[in-house]
Amino acid sequence: MDIVAATRPAGFSDHVKVRTGDLADPAIAMKAVSERPDVIFHLAGVVSGEAEVNLEKGYHVNLDGTRSLLEAIRKESDETGDGYKPRVIFTSSIAVFGAPFPHAIPDEFHLTPLTSYGAQKVMCEQMLADYTRKGILEGVGVRLPSIVVRPGKPNKAASGFFSGIIREPLNGEEAQLPVADTVMHTHASPRSAVGFLIHAAGLARDKIEPRINLTMPGVCCTVAEQIEALRRVAGDKVAARIRPAPDELIMRIVAGWPHRFEAKRSTELGFVAEGSFDQIIRVHIDEDRGGSFVA
Amino acid sequence: MDIVAATRPAGFSDHVKVRTGDLADPAIAMKAVSERPDVIFHLAGVVSGEAEVNLEKGYHVNLDGTRSLLEAIRKESDETGDGYKPRVIFTSSIAVFGAPFPHAIPDEFHLTPLTSYGAQKVMCEQMLADYTRKGILEGVGVRLPSIVVRPGKPNKAASGFFSGIIREPLNGEEAQLPVADTVMHTHASPRSAVGFLIHAAGLARDKIEPRINLTMPGVCCTVAEQIEALRRVAGDKVAARIRPAPDELIMRIVAGWPHRFEAKRSTELGFVAEGSFDQIIRVHIDEDRGGSFVA
Numbered sequence: 325m326d327i328v329a330a331t332r333p334a335g336f337s338d339h340v341k342v343r344t345g346d347l348a349d350p351a352i353a354m355k356a357v358s359e360r361p362d363v364i365f366h367l368a369g370v371v372s373g374e375a376e377v378n379l380e381k382g383y384h385v386n387l388d389g390t391r392s393l394l395e396a397i398r399k400e401s402d403e404t405g406d407g408y409k410p411r412v413i414f415t416s417s418i419a420v421f422g423a424p425f426p427h428a429i430p431d432e433f434h435l436t437p438l439t440s441y442g443a444q445k446v447m448c449e450q451m452l453a454d455y456t457r458k459g460i461l462e463g464v465g466v467r468l469p470s471i472v473v474r475p476g477k478p479n480k481a482a483s484g485f486f487s488g489i490i491r492e493p494l495n496g497e498e499a500q501l502p503v504a505d506t507v508m509h510t511h512a513s514p515r516s517a518v519g520f521l522i523h524a525a526g527l528a529r530d531k532i533e534p535r536i537n538l539t540m541p542g543v544c545c546t547v548a549e550q551i552e553a554l555r556r557v558a559g560d561k562v563a564a565r566i567r568p569a570p571d572e573l574i575m576r577i578v579a580g581w582p583h584r585f586e587a588k589r590s591t592e593l594g595f596v597a598e599g600s601f602d603q604i605i606r607v608h609i610d611e612d613r614g615g616s617f618v619a
Numbered sequence: 620m621d622i623v624a625a626t627r628p629a630g631f632s633d634h635v636k637v638r639t640g641d642l643a644d645p646a647i648a649m650k651a652v653s654e655r656p657d658v659i660f661h662l663a664g665v666v667s668g669e670a671e672v673n674l675e676k677g678y679h680v681n682l683d684g685t686r687s688l689l690e691a692i693r694k695e696s697d698e699t700g701d702g703y704k705p706r707v708i709f710t711s712s713i714a715v716f717g718a719p720f721p722h723a724i725p726d727e728f729h730l731t732p733l734t735s736y737g738a739q740k741v742m743c744e745q746m747l748a749d750y751t752r753k754g755i756l757e758g759v760g761v762r763l764p765s766i767v768v769r770p771g772k773p774n775k776a777a778s779g780f781f782s783g784i785i786r787e788p789l790n791g792e793e794a795q796l797p798v799a800d801t802v803m804h805t806h807a808s809p810r811s812a813v814g815f816l817i818h819a820a821g822l823a824r825d826k827i828e829p830r831i832n833l834t835m836p837g838v839c840c841t842v843a844e845q846i847e848a849l850r851r852v853a854g855d856k857v858a859a860r861i862r863p864a865p866d867e868l869i870m871r872i873v874a875g876w877p878h879r880f881e882a883k884r885s886t887e888l889g890f891v892a893e894g895s896f897d898q899i900i901r902v903h904i905d906e907d908r909g910g911s912f913v914a
Contacts, residue, residue, distance in 0.1 A: 379693075379753065398674075422829070432729045435741075436748070436830050443749035446730075447742045453731070454738035458674065534717065535731050 325356055326368065327385075348388040353396035360400075363411045363525050366393060371481035372419060372441035372577060379440060386444035390414065394451055398460045411462040413524045414452050416445045416537060418467050418510065421582040428584045431539060438580030439482075449537040457534050464524040465537030469510040469585075469597075471517045473608035482577040486511065489547070490554055490605055493565035496618030502571035505551065508583040510542035512597040513607040520595055531593060541587040541597045543604060553601040557609070558617055620651055621663065622680075643683040648691035655695075658706045658820050661688060666776035667714060667736035667872060674735060681739035685709065689746055693755045706757040708819045709747050711740045711832060713762050713805065716877040723879045726834060733875030734777075744832040752829050759819040760832030764805040764880075764892070766812045768903035777872040781806065784842070785849055785900055788860035791913030797866035800846065803878040805837035807892040808902040815890055826888060836882040836892045838899060848896040852904070853912055 325343040332342055341359075345352035347368055368389055375382030394412070401408045419442035420435050435446045445467075452463035474487040485502050486509065492499035512520075520540050532538070545553075555563040587595075598604050609617055620638040627637055636654075640647035642663055663684055670677030689707070696703045714737035715730050730741045740762075747758035769782040780797050781804065787794035807815075815835050827833070840848075850858040882890075893899050904912055 434727045434729050435745070436832075437745070438752065438829060440749050440753070443745040446745045450730070450732070450738040450741045454735050457733065458735070534733060537731075 346389075348384055348392050350392050350395065353392040354399065357393070357396040357400045357410075360408060361410055363413065364393070364397075365413045365415075365521055365525075366390065367415045369415070369444075370441070371479055372417075372439050373482040373484075373574070374480040375441040375444065376439055376482070376573075376577065382440045382444055386441065387447050390448040391451060394455050394461065398455065401460060409459070409461055411464070411525055412452065413521050414448060414463060414465045415521070416449050416465040416467045417442065418469055418539065418582050418585070420446045420449065420467060420537075423580045423582075425582055428586050429539070429582050430586045431589045439577055453534060453536050456536050462529060463536050464527060464532065466520050466524050467537065467539045468517055468520065469512050469540055469542035471514055472511050472604060473612070474514065475608070475612040482574050483509075483581075485574065486547075486550075489550065489566050490608065491612075493554065493562045494558060494605075494609065494613065494617040497565065499566050500569035501547065501566050502569055502574040503547065503578050504575075505548040506546055507578055508544065508546045509578075509581065510544045510583065510585055511550075511601065511604055512540065512542040513604045515607050515611060516540075516542075516597045523593075523595055527593060535589075538590045538593070538595070539585050539587050540595055541591050542585070543598050543601050544584045545601050550601050553605055557602055557605045559619060561619060562617065641684075643679055643687050645687050645690065648687040649694065652688070652691040652695045652705075655703060656705055658708065659688070659692075660708045660710075660816055660820075661685065662710045664710070664739075665736070666774055667712075667734050668777040668779070668869070669775040670736040670739065671734055671777070671868075671872065677735045677739055681736065682742050685743040686746060689750050689756065693750065696755060704754070704756055706759070706820055707747065708816050709743060709758060709760045710816070711744050711760040711762045712737065713764050713834065713877050713880070715741045715744065715762060718875045718877075720877055723881050724834070724877050725881045726884045734872055748829060748831050751831050757824060758831050759822060759827065761815050761819050762832065762834045763812055763815065764807050764835055764837035766809055767806050767899060768907070769809065770903070770907040777869050778804075780869065781842075781845075784845065784861050785903065786907075788849065788857045789853060789900075789904065789908065789912040792860065794861050795864035796842065796861050797864055797869040798842065798873050799870075800843040801841055802873055803839065803841045804873075804876065805839045805878065805880055806896065806899055807835065807837040808899045810902050810906060811837075811892045818888075818890055822888060830884075833885045833888065833890070834880050834882050835890055836886050837880070838893050838896050839879045840896050845896050848900055852897055852900045854914055856914060857912065 327346050329344045330342050347353050370382050370385040420437050422436040422438035437443045449465045452465055455461050456463040470483045470486050472487045473490045478484045489499045622641050624639045625637050642648050665677050665680040715732050717731040717733035732738050744760045747760055750756050751758040765778045765781050767782045768785045773779045784794045
C-alpha cells in the first residue's frame, strides 16, 4: 500500500495485492486493516529533507499516518472482539538521536532528535510501544542506519548523497558530495534492511518487550573511507567521478546525526549487517547492476 | 484556561482572565492564542491512572491538546508575520522513564515509559523541542517529580496516594496505602513546582537549547521514610492513621516508575527543590493548613 499507485512487484505469486491511499485518512486505514494482515511492515513516510522543509506534511504523513494505522488496528480488534493482534514492524531511524554524542551511542541513550523527521519517528516509536504494551498489537521499531546503496533516482532524504556518491560513479555519471569527507556515519545495505524487517517479524515477544524499539547494527565509516572502498572495488576512474558541492542545509542536518552505535541489543537478538563498506558496494553491484559497472 | 470553568484565583489583580474550553479543539486553541500571551504555562492533562484506563481520552487531551496549542501558536505567528514567539513551559513528568533503571537515572537516559501517560508526555516533549528548534516558540519541558502534598480532593493519578498518606492523617482522617512501604520515589512540594515553572520561564535560551526537556531535582525517599518524616513532624498518632490497602493497578504502574535521578543539568541551571521530606510536609502544613494539623 502506498499513497501513489505501486507497481506489482515481479516474481511474486498471485497473492500480492496492491492498494493505493493516504494512510493518514482513518477510513482508508480502516479499510486496509479490515483485510486482516498478520504482519504489517510500515515503511511509509516523508523523508528527512522534505519533513524539514514542509512541517505540516511531515507531521501529517509521519505522525498522523502511523497513528491512523495503529488506531485502525485498535478499532478493528475492538469491534470484532476476536483477538486480532497483528505484528507491526515500523521503520524508525537513527535520526531519533541528536548531537552531542558519546564516542559510540549506547542502546540506552536519550532521544533528542535535531530534525522534525527524527521527532516524528520518536513520537511514532512511543505510540507503537504503548499500543504494544496495551496488547493491541505486537510492535517492533527498527531504527535503520542510513541504507546505501539505494537503487533508482535520488529522493529528498538529506542522506541521499550517501547512495549517490556510489551509485552515480558506478553508472558512469558524476556525483555531488554536499558534505566534508570527514563526515562519519553508519550504514547497511538494502539487503540488510530487508533482513532486519524479516528478522523483526519473527522475534519472540518476551525477548524484546517492553523496549520494542531497537537500534540496528551497521558499518561505521567516514565518507573518505567510503570513497576508498569504492576505489578498491571499482578502481580510481570510478572514484574520481565524485565532485565536492557543499550544501548548507544538508551539512546542518547531517551535523546533528549520530556517527557510531553500540547496537548491543540488536546484535544479541540476531540482527546482522555487512562487515565492511566494500561489501555494501558489492551488494549494490550484484543486486541492482547485474554484477557489472561502468569502469 | 481549563476545560472546566476555573475559579478566579483570590489575591490577584484585575489582569486575571479565566477562559474555558477544550484545548484539543483547534478553534478554541486559536482563540486563546490570539490573545497573545507572552508566557504560556501548559499544565492541562489527563493524569496517569485515567490515561491508562481510557486510552482515547488520554491521547485526546494529552497529545492532541498540546499539539493543538503548538499549532495555534504556529498559525498565529505565520498569519500575522510579526514575530510572535511565546515562551511555552510544558509540565512533563518523570513518567517519561520506564524500568529497568540504573541506580540513579542520568540526564541522558533513554525514554521508555511504561504508561500511556508517559508515552504521551514524551510525544509532547518531542513536538515542543521540534517547534522550538524551528523557531516557532521558546519551549521548556519541565519533568516534574511526584508533587506532594497536593491540597484538596484526591484525583485519579496513580501517584495520588503519595499525597493522601500525608494529607488525610494531618486532617484527622485515615489514609490508604496501595503499595508496599519499600517503594522509593522522588518528590517536590507544590511550592517547588511553582518555582520550577517560574524559573523555567526566565531561563536563557542559549543555556538550554536544543535539549529543552529537563528532569527536575527532588527528594528521593521510600514510603517508609515518608511515614517516618510524618511521625517526626506530626507525631505517632498522626502517622498511625495510614492503613495498608494494596491495589494491583497502582502497584503495577508505580513498579515501572523511576526512583532516583541525577538531575545534574537542572540543578546546574538553578532549579531548586526541598532538601528533605520533612520540609515537604511542613510546606503543606504552612501553605494549605494555616500552620496547624489534627494531632
